[in-house]
Amino acid sequence: MAEGLVGGEGFAVDASLIRAEANRQTFHSGEEGLPAELSTRAVDEYLAVLDDAAFGGASQAVPPRISPSDPASRYTSAHGGRAEFCYATNYLIDVEHAVIVDVEASTAVRQAEVTAAKRMIARVHDDLGLWPRKLIGDTGYGSADMLGWLVNERDIEPHIPVFDKSARTDGAFDRTDFLFDHELDHYTCPAGKQLRHFRRTGHVDHNRPNADGLYRYRASKLDCDACALKPRCCPGAEPRKVLRSVQEGARDLARVIAQEDEWITSRRERKKVEMLFAHLKRILRLDRLRLRGPNGARDEFHLAAAAQNLRKMAKIIPMSQPAMA
Ligand code: SF4
Numbered sequence: 001m002a003e004g005l006v007g008g009e010g011f012a013v014d015a016s017l018i019r020a021e022a023n024r025q026t027f028h029s030g031e032e033g034l035p036a037e038l039s040t041r042a043v044d045e046y047l048a049v050l051d052d053a054a055f056g057g058a059s060q061a062v063p064p065r066i067s068p069s070d071p072a073s074r075y076t077s078a079h080g081g082r083a084e085f086c087y088a089t090n091y092l093i094d095v096e097h098a099v100i101v102d103v104e105a106s107t108a109v110r111q112a113e114v115t116a117a118k119r120m121i122a123r124v125h126d127d128l129g130l131w132p133r134k135l136i137g138d139t140g141y142g143s144a145d146m147l148g149w150l151v152n153e154r155d156i157e158p159h160i161p162v163f164d165k166s167a168r169t170d171g172a173f174d175r176t177d178f179l180f181d182h183e184l185d186h187y188t189c190p191a192g193k194q195l196r197h198f199r200r201t202g203h204v205d206h207n208r209p210n211a212d213g214l215y216r217y218r219a220s221k222l223d224c225d226a227c228a229l230k231p232r233c234c235p236g237a238e239p240r241k242v243l244r245s246v247q248e249g250a251r252d253l254a255r256v257i258a259q260e261d262e263w264i265t266s267r268r269e270r271k272k273v274e275m276l277f278a279h280l281k282r283i284l285r286l287d288r289l290r291l292r293g294p295n296g297a298r299d300e301f302h303l304a305a306a307a308q309n310l311r312k313m314a315k316i317i318p319m320s321q322p323a324m325a
Helices: 043-050 110-128 144-154 221-225 249-258 260-282 293-314
Strands: 010-019 072-077 086-094 099-107 134-135 157-159 180-181 186-188 194-197 216-217 241-245
Touching: 010 110, 010 260, 043 293, 072 180, 086 110, 086 260, 086 293, 099 110, 099 293, 134 260, 144 157, 144 249, 157 249, 157 260, 241 249, 260 293
Parallel strands: 010 134, 134 157
Antiparallel strands: 010 086, 072 086, 086 099, 180 186, 186 194, 194 216, 216 241
């Protein structure tokens, strides 16, 4: 930062899987868990991070295999190829010179990588006073929760594709065929009818979002039953329903950003963090950890990131000339 290598304007985030120091053929089934008599430092560390949102608390899914030598590592084939026990190294970089501004070890599941991204953004703000204008990431960071956190809590522009599974494959009208009116808080369908929040008579508002953070906007049954477009919209007996996330405003902002010219630049800048991971594995040869447990992974990931930053500085900052004798 003192040399002006960190712009603090745009950050990119990504994660890469690194194999753990654990034999894929030696394991206990996830259902059975570890034998009670197994007691090693790696097991103690595994128990210590069971509720950590970047490790055991990241997913309720029972892992198919648990390694007795490094139980906190995750058996996964997430990035293709055969399944291995892995950790994820998460990088937050400043895109101006691809300087790594923070690094975090996590378990190898997407939810943990999103948690790691939030922790790194909060940490560089608190520790270094860095507050980027934009964050660049792939679809894995495009959940409604993450986009809402960036926009509403951190005031950071999400240069991230929106994770959206609402597209219909049965030829029916998509959610994008329904226009939302912010002021009047309703959708207008292709037939010009309104879809509103579900309300009952009386003064009780049943308008709260569900536990999944989604509002349900519904058309009137009378409108749909009399509509010529019904076969393309809601062929069943139920009137048409459109779901809207409580974070839809942040999702809409991300969609607007994806249409702007700067989006192309951001896509190119995202490659910088991928290149750092390629360099980490091919040149620094950190495709497999030497140490076990979350602390071992943290130590190796931090040292490797420091080495990459030092190489970067050596390349960019001109060496002072040795004084003549
Ligand atoms: S079926 Fe209902 S929601 Fe769909 S276009 Fe017709 S009136 Fe609108």
